[in-house]
Amino acid sequence: MVEGLSSLMVMILQVAGLSMLALSQIVHWRKVMADEAFPGTRALRWGALSALVLAWVLSQAVLGFAMGTVFWFLGLVPCGMVVTLLLCWRSAWLRGVGRLFGT
Amino acid sequence: MFDSARQSMLWLHRFIGVGFSGLLLIAFFMGSLAVYDRELDSWMLPQTRLAPVDAPISLDRRVLPHVASLSEGKPLMQWYVELPDARRPLLRFQAWTLEGKGYSRFLAPTGDQVLPDAGSRGGDFFYRLHYTLNIATWSAGTRLLGLAAMVGLIALIAGVCIHARLFQDMFTLRADKSPRRLLDLHNLTGVFALPFHFIIMLTGLLILFPLYLPAGVHAVYQEQADQFGAEASAAYRREASGTPGPLASLDQMMAQARLHWGNGEPTFLRVWHPGDANAYVEISRSAGDRLSKDEQTLYFDGASASLLHESRLPAAAGTFKFLAGLHVTHFQQPWLRALYFLAGLSGCVMLGSGLLYWLEKRRLQNANGRFGIASMTLFTSALITGMPLATLAMLVANRWLPVGLNARADWEVQVFYGAWLLATAHAAHAIWRSPQRRAPWSVHCLAISVLAVLAVVSNAWSTGDHPWQAIKHGLTAVAGVDLVLLGVALLAARVGWRLHSRSGAVVALGEVKNG
Numbered sequence: 001m002v003e004g005l006s007s008l009m010v011m012i013l014q015v016a017g018l019s020m021l022a023l024s025q026i027v028h029w030r031k032v033m034a035d036e037a038f039p040g041t042r043a044l045r046w047g048a049l050s051a052l053v054l055a056w057v058l059s060q061a062v063l064g065f066a067m068g069t070v071f072w073f074l075g076l077v078p079c080g081m082v083v084t085l086l087l088c089w090r091s092a093w094l095r096g097v098g099r100l101f102g103t
Numbered sequence: 104m105f106d107s108a109r110q111s112m113l114w115l116h117r118f119i120g121v122g123f124s125g126l127l128l129i130a131f132f133m134g135s136l137a138v139y140d141r142e143l144d145s146w147m148l149p150q151t152r153l154a155p156v157d158a159p160i161s162l163d164r165r166v167l168p169h170v171a172s173l174s175e176g177k178p179l180m181q182w183y184v185e186l187p188d189a190r191r192p193l194l195r196f197q198a199w200t201l202e203g204k205g206y207s208r209f210l211a212p213t214g215d216q217v218l219p220d221a222g223s224r225g226g227d228f229f230y231r232l233h234y235t236l237n238i239a240t241w242s243a244g245t246r247l248l249g250l251a252a253m254v255g256l257i258a259l260i261a262g263v264c265i266h267a268r269l270f271q272d273m274f275t276l277r278a279d280k281s282p283r284r285l286l287d288l289h290n291l292t293g294v295f296a297l298p299f300h301f302i303i304m305l306t307g308l309l310i311l312f313p314l315y316l317p318a319g320v321h322a323v324y325q326e327q328a329d330q331f332g333a334e335a336s337a338a339y340r341r342e343a344s345g346t347p348g349p350l351a352s353l354d355q356m357m358a359q360a361r362l363h364w365g366n367g368e369p370t371f372l373r374v375w376h377p378g379d380a381n382a383y384v385e386i387s388r389s390a391g392d393r394l395s396k397d398e399q400t401l402y403f404d405g406a407s408a409s410l411l412h413e414s415r416l417p418a419a420a421g422t423f424k425f426l427a428g429l430h431v432t433h434f435q436q437p438w439l440r441a442l443y444f445l446a447g448l449s450g451c452v453m454l455g456s457g458l459l460y461w462l463e464k465r466r467l468q469n470a471n472g473r474f475g476i477a478s479m480t481l482f483t484s485a486l487i488t489g490m491p492l493a494t495l496a497m498l499v500a501n502r503w504l505p506v507g508l509n510a511r512a513d514w515e516v517q518v519f520y521g522a523w524l525l526a527t528a529h530a531a532h533a534i535w536r537s538p539q540r541r542a543p544w545s546v547h548c549l550a551i552s553v554l555a556v557l558a559v560v561s562n563a564w565s566t567g568d569h570p571w572q573a574i575k576h577g578l579t580a581v582a583g584v585d586l587v588l589l590g591v592a593l594l595a596a597r598v599g600w601r602l603h604s605r606s607g608a609v610v611a612l613g614e615v616k617n618g
Binding site: 004005007013018022025026028063064066067070071073074075076077078080081083084087088089098 | 269273274275276278291292293294296298299393394395425429434436437438439443445446449601
């Protein structure tokens with residue numbers, strides 16, 4: 001149970017990190033945030049890096065170094081696709097992530 | 104011939120993609136199913152559906168008294184048991200006679216029950232298909248897949264080199280632009296799962312390297328290639344003495360093994376030369392809690408139960424076992440297994456969307472269509488929808504064929520290939536009739552949806568284990584397979600219906616134009 005919840009948490013962090021990475025591209029930012037000013041790539045990419053590193057650390061704490069690292073790499077596949085599909089069909093759902101960096 | 108290195112890489116990527124995607128698609132799809140081979144066993148072999156047992160198992164009581172009856176009393180070279188684990192709560196007994204005849208039965212972990220003959224190859228069929236193509240002659244299937252994996256790696260590297268906007272397009276899917284959306288899907292699945300695709304093809308080649316690169320092994324070991332395997336895995340061997348001898352308690356040996364490993368659990372026990380004074384027992388550690396396939400095997404003297412040898416792998420073999428472990432997924436972590444399954448399917452999407460994009464581009468360039476386009480359309484249709492159709496037909500046949508049918512397992516396999524052939528013939532018929540040389544995607548998707556639902560209903564009807572009942576009885580593997588089948592049915596129905604509506608709209612537009 002604990003392992004399952006922790007694994008879920010890792011993937012939520014990965015979705016958050018990849019969402020920030022996607023929003024750091026101005027095309028995606030405009031699609032999601034419309035008229036809100038673009039905060040620049042630096043803050044968003046640092047945010048993405050932090051979330052992804054945190055996900056990696058958590059996955060290692062739960063599964064150990066080797067299994068945790070493999071889990072993190074494989075988690076990028078569904079999480080990356082989820083972010084892409086959200087950007088394509090439900091971009092408003094990513095507004096919450098964008099607002100964290102809004103001015 | 105080419106103006107730039109990028110152009111030559113593009114040509115190489117296309118050439119390999121069109122030439123070898125078929126083989127790779129079979130390997131990826133069947134490999135993804137093989138991640139859940141034991142769960143499929145549970146679904147396809149209802150007699151093995153037993154609730155997990157927490158009590159420790161005594162091999163002295165549960166297996167030893169039955170060895171002679173399970174192997175028809177014949178003198179044996181070896182027998183072994185695979186012990187129950189979180190994914191299969193059963194003992195699997197296998198024995199080999201001195202003449203090479205094999206016996207295989209499942210045993211219930213408690214009581215005296217020997218489960219009836221399988222009558223199905225279960226998940227093992229998909230597992231073997233994914234690396235042998237079921238072509239045994241000269242290991243041709245394995246060799247072909249090895250070639251496909253090797254050139255697949257080259258295509259992967261070439262694909263990264265030609266992808267000029269790798270980072271800019273990382274989260275881009277232009278769903279409303281055809282055929283651009285196919286290229287986007289190809290790039291997305293290729294980029295997000297790039298480490299997985301690279302490692303899985305590389306380790307697939309590594310696992311079978313003695314077959315692909317035998318020269319080095321032959322040069323050193325000449326005719327004794329087995330000796331290489333024994334040395335690489337630091338195994339222990341001794342010949343039978345020819346004089347009878349007793350066998351000490353197996354439970355005692357397992358207890359010693361547990362003590363030796365610390366927190367490890369045995370997963371496999373093999374008795375060599377049973378009944379002989381030189382008998383010895385091999386016990387392997389479960390790889391369920393780690394990635395490496397290193398079983399840390401211990402060897403005990405059969406008569407005295409004293410430890411004879413511990414296999415400590417050389418560094419190179421240890422690295423090999425780790426890489427092999429990344430491919431064969433013997434670990435038990437359910438979330439990681441699910442991610443392997445999804446990554447495998449992403450490989451299928453990458454290959455399928457690549458083929459479809461190539462086709463759409465050719466179609467746009469040659470508006471009237473040509474024989475080449477028609478044959479490639481048939482090829483992609485046979486792979487992308489024909490293979491899942493055949494798989495589902497096999498699952499339905501598994502529930503419909505009579506239990507007492509002679510060679511039932513072979514009938515299932517024939518249904519698989521028959522359904523695949525039928526789907527291909529139907530696609531050929533549709534492509535031949537269609538002026539645009541279109542594959543019957545919508546019909547095939549709807550057929551997939553119907554067959555997936557039929558498989559779930561057939562399972563519930565023949566065994567009573569509908570998903571809710573299976574969950575209630577702790578049969579999570581059966582419920583999991585059923586739920587995935589229902590998910591597939593929903594997705595295929597949605598895609599099929601959309602394609603059907605769209606093709607209707609295209610026909611109507613054509614009539615307006617012609618009218």
